[in-house]
Ligand SMILES: Nc1ncnc2c1ncn2[C@@H]1O[C@H](COP(=O)(O)OP(=O)(O)O)[C@@H](O)[C@H]1O
């Protein structure tokens with residue numbers, strides 16, 4: 468007769484490779500059921516985007532098969548995003564705020580923000596995207612939406628909703644073609660209103676597309692809401708790297724954890740399968756090394772990204788199995804893993 472204790476004992480030998488503790492200590496095991504030689508249970512991960520999901524499941528199965536008399540193991544993989552520093556604003560609740568910045572404009576910050584937000588949502592997380600780029604609020608065009616839903620019936624402003632993503636853009640608030648000249652206090656209250664006056668509801672991740680550089684919006688956001696971590700996007704050229712390292716400096720000054728660097732437009736795949744490093748090789752990787760963070764991933768140059776961005780058709784939705792689509796999914800999962808690690812370390816250090 469297999470006992471629950473025997474199953475838990477087996478599972479306590481299985482480590483979460485990111486959090487460096489075993490599944491039982493991490494309270495990840497639920498609903499153990501035993502029916503003769505058949506064992507079933509749930510593993511509750513800290514994010515549905517866990518990049519190590521497959522490994523954890525395989526390790527758990529192997530442990531139960533080898534350490535108990537079970538002949539059949541049925542595992543249900545689920546997830547619950549947790550953070551002891553969850554931002555609870557009554558109607559709105561944000562478990563992780565992820566800021567996406569860059570040194571320069573045009574490096575693909577909005578493309579990265581949008582596609583990682585969509586990839587997280589596709590994995591099953593509740594995700595919001597806030598386009599706070601006052602200089603170039605491009606997210607609406609990239610999603611093919613240009614206005615907020617009709618709000619007459621609601622007390623609060625409602626984000627637009629598309630592909631399972633809640634979206635608010637500073638672009639919804641201004642006339643197309645009109646430059647935004649908000650500065651200082653006005654900008655600060657605009658950022659605060661984005662967070663409090665919209666009905667975001669309960670979100671696992673709020674991804675914020677920041678303006679390029681190191682200015683007022685970054686400061687206002689950091690003062691308005693605790694940010695779980697920042698992602699810095701760069702292309703491989705030296706000029707972009709120089710500016711990106713200044714953005715890293717600002718993140719450090721604001722005491723925001725740095726989740727890592729995304730190297731965008733890394734290379735172009737030629738017809739014979741070889742890679743052409745149009746903007747130089749490994750600029751983002753060297754920057755990550757230099758500042759002591761991780762490279763979250765590389766996105767190749769993909770003409771489909773430019774075209775898709777113009778017609779509201781993001782690559783993660785349109786071509787999820789292309790090289791760039793797969794790169795965004797991997798980057799999103801690495802970001803989610805960093806958020807889980809940051810939350811876990813906060814719990815451990817009290
Ligand atoms: N990997 C890529 N391959 C091809 N085009 C890209 C790629 N990343 C971004 N682009 C295109 O480059 C332009 C700038 O990207 P965008 O995300 O708007 O940059 P940013 O927000 O940093 O200003 C857009 O037209 C976008 O579609």
Ligand SMILES: [Mg+2]
Pocket residue numbers: 576577578600603605
């Ligand atoms: Mg942009």
